[in-house]
Amino acid sequence: MQNSEAREYSPVAKLFHWLMAAIIVVAWFVGYYGGAVLHYGVSDAETAQKIWAITLHKSIATTTLFLIVGRLIWRAYHRPPALVDMPDIMKHMTHLGHAALYFLMIAVPVSGWANSSSAGYAIPVAGLFTIPGLGPKNPELTPYLVTAHWFLSWALGLTVLGHLLFALKHHFLDKDSALRSMMPGRSA
Ligand code: HEM
Numbered sequence: 001m002q003n004s005e006a007r008e009y010s011p012v013a014k015l016f017h018w019l020m021a022a023i024i025v026v027a028w029f030v031g032y033y034g035g036a037v038l039h040y041g042v043s044d045a046e047t048a049q050k051i052w053a054i055t056l057h058k059s060i061a062t063t064t065l066f067l068i069v070g071r072l073i074w075r076a077y078h079r080p081p082a083l084v085d086m087p088d089i090m091k092h093m094t095h096l097g098h099a100a101l102y103f104l105m106i107a108v109p110v111s112g113w114a115n116s117s118s119a120g121y122a123i124p125v126a127g128l129f130t131i132p133g134l135g136p137k138n139p140e141l142t143p144y145l146v147t148a149h150w151f152l153s154w155a156l157g158l159t160v161l162g163h164l165l166f167a168l169k170h171h172f173l174d175k176d177s178a179l180r181s182m183m184p185g186r187s188a
Pocket of ligand 1: 023024027028029031032033034036054057058061062064108109110111112114115116117123132146149150152154156
């Protein structure tokens with residue numbers, strides 16, 4: 001079993017992790033603001049603010065589509081360090097949690113991409129260019145795809161929150177190197 005102090009993620013793994021984390025958190029709150037806090041039909045100002053927020057949300061969140069492809073390719077060739085000393089059942093649960101994060105990091109932006117495509121809206125990437133729709137415009141599908149994106153984005157938000165709480169538990173209660181191994185710089 002690997003010594004907990006010897007674990008260290010590589011600089012590239014750390015970069016993917018923290019860049020992805022930052023974008024997901026910002027995209028989540030901007031998406032929540034545009035999708036749930038603001039409503040159409042209240043006032044012209046609120047409608048304009050909602051369109052602005054959802055456009056910003058899409059422009060930030062679509063970058064994760066490119067990042068996740070890069071991250072998966074990179075990870076296929078670089079195994080992460082073994083988990084810190086813990087019972088096998090905890091290792092299985094941890095791997096399951098990480099698999100859920102990877103699944104949701106793909107399913108959430110793809111479902112958002114699909115809902116915007118079905119409505120026929122433009123899909124901006126980082127304010128630099130747009131990507132084509134996932135399929136032809138089909139507004140009948142939009143409510144279902146919006147619901148799927150809502151469900152998946154909340155699942156991602158809660159899974160990220162659980163991931164954060166477990167990282168803090170490792171650091172403050174178990175006092176092991178799990179969180180430090182993902183921090184910039186040396187962990188030891
Ligand atoms: C990391 C990726 C993403 C995250 C974390 C995310 C998260 C969210 C959240 C939290 C909401 C509000 C849900 C609610 O109403 O409570 C939302 C709404 C929305 N998202 Fe995303 N999203 C992501 C990617 C995308 C992408 C790539 C697109 C489109 C290209 C997109 C399009 C939309 C749209 C159009 C809404 C508003 C739906 C409506 O209420 O009409 N999202 N997103």
